[in-house]
Amino acid sequence: MDQDQPSSSAPDAEACTHALPRHVAVIMDGNNRWAKVRGLPGTEGHRAGELALRNVVELAAKARIEVLTVFAFSSENWRRPPDEVAALMQLFLMALEVRVQELNKARIRLRFIGDRSAFSAELQAGMLKAEALTQSHTRMTLVIAVNYGGQWDMAQAARRLAEQVAAGTLAPKDITPARVAEHIELADVPPVDLMIRTGGELRISNFVLWQSAYAEYYFSDALWPDFGHDQLQAALNEFSQRQRRFGRTSEQIEALHA
Numbered sequence: 001m002d003q004d005q006p007s008s009s010a011p012d013a014e015a016c017t018h019a020l021p022r023h024v025a026v027i028m029d030g031n032n033r034w035a036k037v038r039g040l041p042g043t044e045g046h047r048a049g050e051l052a053l054r055n056v057v058e059l060a061a062k063a064r065i066e067v068l069t070v071f072a073f074s075s076e077n078w079r080r081p082p083d084e085v086a087a088l089m090q091l092f093l094m095a096l097e098v099r100v101q102e103l104n105k106a107r108i109r110l111r112f113i114g115d116r117s118a119f120s121a122e123l124q125a126g127m128l129k130a131e132a133l134t135q136s137h138t139r140m141t142l143v144i145a146v147n148y149g150g151q152w153d154m155a156q157a158a159r160r161l162a163e164q165v166a167a168g169t170l171a172p173k174d175i176t177p178a179r180v181a182e183h184i185e186l187a188d189v190p191p192v193d194l195m196i197r198t199g200g201e202l203r204i205s206n207f208v209l210w211q212s213a214y215a216e217y218y219f220s221d222a223l224w225p226d227f228g229h230d231q232l233q234a235a236l237n238e239f240s241q242r243q244r245r246f247g248r249t250s251e252q253i254e255a256l257h258a
Contacts, residue, residue: 019240021193023067024060025208025215028053029199030223043087048225050091054099059232061108061140067189069143071207075115075152089123092146096126100133107139113185114148141189148185150209157183157210184210191215194239198224198231216242 028049035045053070060068073088103110112127119127127146160183164170170179181187185208192212195204200221204212218235220227 020064020236021216021239022065022190023069023192023211024065024194024196025069025071025192025212026056027071027195027197027205027207028224028227029197029201031225033199034223034225042084043091045225046084046088046091050095050099052225052227054102055228056232057103057108057140057142058106059229061106063232063236065140067141067143067186069113069145069186069192069208069211071145071148071205073114073146073148074206075147075149076206078118078147089120092123093126096123096130100130103130103142104134104137107137108134109137109139109141110134111141111143112146113143113153114146115152116147118147143186143189145207149206151206153185153208154180154210181210186211194218194235196220196232196235198222198227214244216244 031045031049032042033045034048035042038044057068073092077088078085100110110130110133112131116124116127157180161170161175161179165172165175192208192215195208195212195215196218197204198220200219200223202219204217216239218238220231220235222231
């Protein structure tokens with residue numbers, strides 16, 4: 001991966017139009033269908049998808065995206081055939097051994113979100129090691145959502161607040177959206193500006209529900225292994241044409257930028 005210098009300026013969070021999203025989230029859909037149309041086993045689709053992710057990470061870093069969050073394994077994916085889940089876990093281990101070194105060299109920080117307790121001790125240790133190795137990098141942050149669900153995320157935030165109320169350190173009347181946001185995963189990074197889903201499906205599949213409350217959505221017909229430079233650029237171009245109002249009227253936005 002190349003090592004471009006990070007942008008010296010970021011879009012104003014209060015601005016309602018942005019040329020570039022600070023935080024892009026991606027639902028990587030279509031690996032199995034990609035393999036099926038080629039007469040290949042589903043595991044080959046996931047391998048191709050992992051290579052596509054490597055490519056998109058590099059492209060996003062070059063585009064000066066601050067945070068890229070990808071849905072690698074949902075809390076619902078455990079329902080898939082056991083052999084497919086096992087293959088995904090092996091691919092995950094390989095990525096931790098090989099790709100993390102590439103991310104470190106490219107000065108990209110790696111983080112994981114989700115419930116790690118369901119993974120093997122080896123995988124959990126690998127995630128911690130990868131995060132520690134890259135924690136000081138600032139060129140871009142790559143967030144991998146594993147055993148993650150948006151509803152789980154909000155429930156664990158609610159549980160932490162309930163524990164504070166039970167302990168007497170928080171009054172129920174003080175529970176606000178801002179307080180909840182403090183306990184949601186990725187509370188310390190900008191909210192999602194652009195949500196991309198590949199594979200032609202038109203749903204968000206329980207992904208970063210809180211963080212993407214004001215996100216712009218972009219749906220691509222490309223299967224994930226085929227998603228590359230042209231597809232990402234099309235999504236970014238579309239984003240740059242959107243008017244983000246955050247509750248204001250179009251007239252107010254135009255006045256702000258007059």
